[in-house]
Amino acid sequence: DQQVKQNSPSLSVQEGRISILNCDYTNSMFDYFLWYKKYPAEGPTFLISISSIKDKNEDGRFTVFLNKSAKHLSLHIVPSQPGDSAVYFCALGAGGTSYGKLTFGQGTILTVHP
Amino acid sequence: DGGITQSPKYLFRKEGQNVTLSCEQNLNHDAMYWYRQDPGQGLRLIYYSQIVNDFQKGDIAEGYSVSREKKESFPLTVTSAQKNPTAFYLCASSILGGYQPQHFGDGTRLSIL
Numbered sequence: 273d274q275q276v277k278q279n280s281p282s283l284s285v286q287e288g289r290i291s292i293l294n295c296d297y298t299n300s301m302f303d304y305f306l307w308y309k310k311y312p313a314e315g316p317t318f319l320i321s322i323s324s325i326k327d328k329n330e331d332g333r334f335t336v337f338l339n340k341s342a343k344h345l346s347l348h349i350v351p352s353q354p355g356d357s358a359v360y361f362c363a364l365g366a367g368g369t370s371y372g373k374l375t376f377g378q379g380t381i382l383t384v385h386p
Numbered sequence: 387d388g389g390i391t392q393s394p395k396y397l398f399r400k401e402g403q404n405v406t407l408s409c410e411q412n413l414n415h416d417a418m419y420w421y422r423q424d425p426g427q428g429l430r431l432i433y434y435s436q437i438v439n440d441f442q443k444g445d446i447a448e449g450y451s452v453s454r455e456k457k458e459s460f461p462l463t464v465t466s467a468q469k470n471p472t473a474f475y476l477c478a479s480s481i482l483g484g485y486q487p488q489h490f491g492d493g494t495r496l497s498i499l
Contacts, residue, residue, distance in 0.1 A: 281426070304485040315390070315476050315490030316429070323485060361428055365485060372417050372436060372480065373444070374488060376428035 275299045276364055278377035285384050291349040293380050295362030298343060302364040305338060306374070307347045310359045319360075320347070352384045388413045390491035392477050397496045399464070399471065407462045407494045409477035415489070416482040418460035422446060423474040423493075432475075435460055436482060464496060472498050 276297045285291045293307075303324040308316035322329040322336045322345075329336050335348045345362055359381050363374040390411045399405045411418065417436045421429040431444030435454040449468025454460055460479075464471045474495050478488040 276428070278428075306487055308490075313395075313493070313495075315392075315478075315492045318487040318489065321485070321487060363429075363488075372482065373431060373434065374429075376421075376430075378426065378428045 274378075275302075276362060276375050276377045278360075278362060278380050280380050281378070282381040282383070285352045285382065287354055287384055287386050288351045291347075291352045291356065291382055291384065293347040293349075293360050293362075293382065295345040295347075295364075295377050296343060297345070297364055299364075299366070299375075300343070301366040302375075303367060304365045305336065305345050306363045306365070307334075307336060308361045308363060308376075309356075310361060310379070316361060349382075352382075354384050354386050357382055357384050390477055390479055390489060392475075392491035392494050394494060395492070397494055398499050399496060400499050402466045404463055404465050405496065407464070407475055407477075407496070409460045409462065409491060410458055411460075411477075411479045411489075411491075412458060413479055413489065414457075415479035416457070417480045417488075418454065419478040419480075419488060420444075420450070420452065420460070420462045421476045421478065423476060429476060432462065471496055 306321040307319040310316040359379045362377040419434040420432040433452040435441035451463045477491045480488040
């Protein structure tokens with residue numbers, strides 16, 4: 273039972289255009305949402321997060337959108353750069369007894385072409 | 387520089403052997419975590435610890451064991467009971483309190499000979 277799904281295994285984008293990565297979830301208990309970027313043979317690096325009380329958070333070229341009613345999270349990268357090519361994971365957390373635990377999506381491989 | 391150090395980067399194990407993966411952090415974080423990543427899959431939580439001398443099972447704890455004797459260290463033992471141990475193992479740590487992001491080491495790739 274996958275609670276978090278990234279339905280696109282890969283995404284290819286031209287340099288300078290927008291990259292949109294998507295993440296869907298089923299458990300309404302999730303109340304904070306993060307995006308990580310991962311290069312091969314390295315650990316994930318934290319990018320940006322959003323709590324359930326917001327619907328948008330922006331940090332430079334990266335914007336995360338949260339649609340709680342649709343249980344949908346997205347990451348927008350504008351403009352995309354070749355150095356953004358990596359695997360992107362969404363990670364979701366909940367409070368209560370699950371506090372501190374994250375549930376990860378399967379990842380989306382982003383390739384940005386020069 | 388503060389960070390998380392995992393060693394070794396590559397590890398080979400014969401069937402039937404236990405192996406221990408090291409994870410050390412100097413970020414003064416209270417919480418530490420172990421994840422496993424398989425090809426084409428996300429990270430799955432094995433064990434986590436929020437305080438010294440205490441830890442909880444994650445989603446796939448069978449065949450693994452951990453200890454947390456020091457705040458800085460959270461070693462993971464892959465036992466012979468783990469039927470499919472070949473994977474990429476990632477250690478993470480975070481501050482407790484509020485919703486804090488987890489910071490990751492660079493991982494250990496374990497392979498069965």
